[in-house]
Amino acid sequence: MNIQGTAALITGASRGLGEALARALAARGVRLALVAREPDALEKVAREIREAGGVAHALPGDIGDKQAVYALAGTAARVVGPIDILVHNASTLGPVPLLPLGDTDCEDVSRALEVNVVGPFRLTKAVVGGMVLRRRGLVVLISSDAAVMPYAGWGAYGTSKAALEQMGRIWAAELDGTGVNVTIIDPGEMDTRMHADAMPDADRTQLSDPRRVALALAGEIERGLPSGQRVSVHI
Amino acid sequence: MIPARKPRPPERLLYIHEHGFSDRRAPDLPSLLQPGDLLVVNDAATLPGSLFADGGVEVRLVAERPDGSFRAVLFGAGDWRTPTEHRPPPPSLSPGDALTIGELHATVERVIRPRLMDLRFSESGAALWLALYRHGRPIQYSHLQAPLEVWDVQTRYGGRPWSAELPSAGRPLTFAVLENLRQRQVAVAALTHACGLSATGDEALDAALPLPERYDIPKATVDAVAQAARVIAVGTSAARALEGCARKHGRLVAGEDETDLVIDARHRLQIVDGLLTGLHDPMASHYQLLQAFAPLPLLELAYRHAEAQGYLGHEYGDGCLIL
Numbered sequence: 001m002n003i004q005g006t007a008a009l010i011t012g013a014s015r016g017l018g019e020a021l022a023r024a025l026a027a028r029g030v031r032l033a034l035v036a037r038e039p040d041a042l043e044k045v046a047r048e049i050r051e052a053g054g055v056a057h058a059l060p061g062d063i064g065d066k067q068a069v070y071a072l073a074g075t076a077a078r079v080v081g082p083i084d085i086l087v088h089n090a091s092t093l094g095p096v097p098l099l100p101l102g103d104t105d106c107e108d109v110s111r112a113l114e115v116n117v118v119g120p121f122r123l124t125k126a127v128v129g130g131m132v133l134r135r136r137g138l139v140v141l142i143s144s145d146a147a148v149m150p151y152a153g154w155g156a157y158g159t160s161k162a163a164l165e166q167m168g169r170i171w172a173a174e175l176d177g178t179g180v181n182v183t184i185i186d187p188g189e190m191d192t193r194m195h196a197d198a199m200p201d202a203d204r205t206q207l208s209d210p211r212r213v214a215l216a217l218a219g220e221i222e223r224g225l226p227s228g229q230r231v232s233v234h235i
Numbered sequence: 236m237i238p239a240r241k242p243r244p245p246e247r248l249l250y251i252h253e254h255g256f257s258d259r260r261a262p263d264l265p266s267l268l269q270p271g272d273l274l275v276v277n278d279a280a281t282l283p284g285s286l287f288a289d290g291g292v293e294v295r296l297v298a299e300r301p302d303g304s305f306r307a308v309l310f311g312a313g314d315w316r317t318p319t320e321h322r323p324p325p326p327s328l329s330p331g332d333a334l335t336i337g338e339l340h341a342t343v344e345r346v347i348r349p350r351l352m353d354l355r356f357s358e359s360g361a362a363l364w365l366a367l368y369r370h371g372r373p374i375q376y377s378h379l380q381a382p383l384e385v386w387d388v389q390t391r392y393g394g395r396p397w398s399a400e401l402p403s404a405g406r407p408l409t410f411a412v413l414e415n416l417r418q419r420q421v422a423v424a425a426l427t428h429a430c431g432l433s434a435t436g437d438e439a440l441d442a443a444l445p446l447p448e449r450y451d452i453p454k455a456t457v458d459a460v461a462q463a464a465r466v467i468a469v470g471t472s473a474a475r476a477l478e479g480c481a482r483k484h485g486r487l488v489a490g491e492d493e494t495d496l497v498i499d500a501r502h503r504l505q506i507v508d509g510l511l512t513g514l515h516d517p518m519a520s521h522y523q524l525l526q527a528f529a530p531l532p533l534l535e536l537a538y539r540h541a542e543a544q545g546y547l548g549h550e551y552g553d554g555c556l557i558l
Binding site: 057060069 | 410417
């Protein structure tokens, strides 16, 4: 996919992989609408991208909030044009520190599903129809090996990511032939705040740098990601 | 026509063709079209166009202007249950006067008529648009049972929020129908057209509707029209953009422009061969427009039939295909 001059919406763009992917795509000429809950951190990322000559707009918002979805989709289309690349990167771990499922509150499971599954569903629904008409588009779902492996303590998060992956495969099946691809990305274990929240005692030297993962992912997007597939981008 | 009283997908489709008319179901739309036909939709998302300022004045955004200001129609205090024509006029405003909407300030730049004016907001870009979505709601209709939410006024494929009201003719185009159209090799292409308001509560102003409206036709759509066997406009806004562009340039050209074209019985169609639309009051200007697509006696027969059969009208009513 020639991404120069396209428009992307990235959620969870104020830090970690989302921030790094924003910088990597901006450097390749992609206009960006960036979403995250923390307005100051998000605006800092957008401003630094603009200062480096890129196009980036900060759209503070909570992807788990139903009222926010059309506000984010409409505002994004207004400021960067119809969206060609939609990256669902925002997610919540659920209870921190991690807890066994039996100790997890029902509300924490609901919130994880709302942010990690229902939010991406709503935003995809608001954006993907236009991609179908233009016969071009890419939806990237950032997942985790916790979607596949039953790690103890990762119940809320792992369950939600497994649901997200299955939803992505079904979107891909339904959009087959339209020119719109839906791809699941497993970025591996990265040295991010989310990882520190989940595993504060991890050996950080064993974790990959999200900036390197983002560069690799940007390269994969340019080369073209296979629809309906789960792609590991491990550094 | 009885208005549909809540947001619902269209169920029935009144199919009007050169030999008469028949009753179809909305999901059967693809079977009424031929491979090589092209549907041109308006992919404008509907903006949250109704904002209440301090003091109870309602600001209805008509369209964003190229200079970043907004054309707006103002109403005096009242809510959506009051029909537009019964709403009191807004207080008298002059250039420089300000309205406060949440954290937004809007300054009156130009008063065109007592309730039609250009406003400039204190914010711009993403901050302005997020605030408009935060404080604005869709423009409401007094014939509905409950107020509309922002997701009630979107098509399946809306993108840029250019439209003051839902381009409702596109509601039959669900993902299932779009997939059936693709299987049948009926093409679908988009343009963006900034639908203005359907009513302002001011008789003189209503008589002048539709006001000039902005549109953007992508090159891919110009190419698709050139290759199409028949071009079916989805909604009067798509028809207005295509015909307005062709009238101005003699042919379809890609790009952004504004049109003041009013399609009526006298209009000779240059681009569009058919129309997918809703069912509206025969008194409305919409009915004048339909006469560019079918002779009046046939329209009258078909409309009387639809009324007798209990078809529902207005934004969330049933559909009508004229080929």
